[in-house]
């Protein structure tokens with residue numbers, strides 16, 4: 483329980499909100515922050531009390547918040563992305579799509595571009611840009627071949643050219659994002675399916691290019707459900723691309739940056755990554771299972 487109120491207090495340290503014109507209306511020899519043997523806060527509060535000026539602490543209004551930078555790692559590409567635990571509120575403001583909470587509005591039907599393929603705004607362009615930059619700064623894209631030493635069996639049946647989240651030290655963060663922001667959307671559209679936290683062993687960013695890997699053949703994912711976030715812009719950053727669900731002969735080609743597709747992984751949603759004919763297409767994929 484958070485109590486909200488306005489409290490009259492004798493001493494405040496670190497944070498003040500003072501109208502400067504008020505300060506000027508007092509005699510500066512009496513209203514001072516320097517007194518012998520006490521620190522500036524003590525001196526300032528002492529002289530305020532001496533002048534019968536009341537001090538208040540209020541949390542009725544949000545004036546902003548302090549950032550905790552103790553764990554801030556400046557050596558990383560996009561250190562802000564790693565702050566999801568330490569600075570949750572600032573993280574959400576920077577990286578969660580402004581329409582995210584609207585997804586839960588009972589009046590609004592979730593978008594469904596193909597049968598049982600749901601489509602949600604979830605992250606900001608700041609997020610998608612940062613994620614691409616994290617991956618490109620790391621730069622060690624997989625070969626896109628079946629042999630994959632990052633996997634337990636050393637083999638990937640339907641390989642993409644990709645970088646896994648754990649390769650950039652961002653897996654814990656990503657799993658927390660899945661639990662906090664993706665899971666409630668899943669529960670919203672696939673009713674009665676409940677796994678908290680969701681488990682996801684495969685979390686990666688895919689890069690398609692005409693001269694590298696330009697497409698992905700039809701396959702099922704090793705997931706109960708898959709999420710697929712568009713990280714850059716169809717028709718501008720690349721041409722072609724998109725995801726086709728063969729059983730429904732239905733494609734999503736007008737993907738929107740920061741929007742996420744969510745679809746069942748096996749059995750019904752046999753799908754393929756459509757050919758990129760120009761530029762580079764980036765997507766973020768997670769195979770959630772269970």
Ligand SMILES: O=C(O)CCC(=O)C(=O)O
Nearest residue numbers: 642724725754755756767
């Ligand atoms: O290109 C797409 O949108 C589909 C990607 C995909 O199916 C996968 O990575 O498993």
Ligand SMILES: [Fe+2]
Nearest residue numbers: 701702703753
């Ligand atoms: Fe897939």
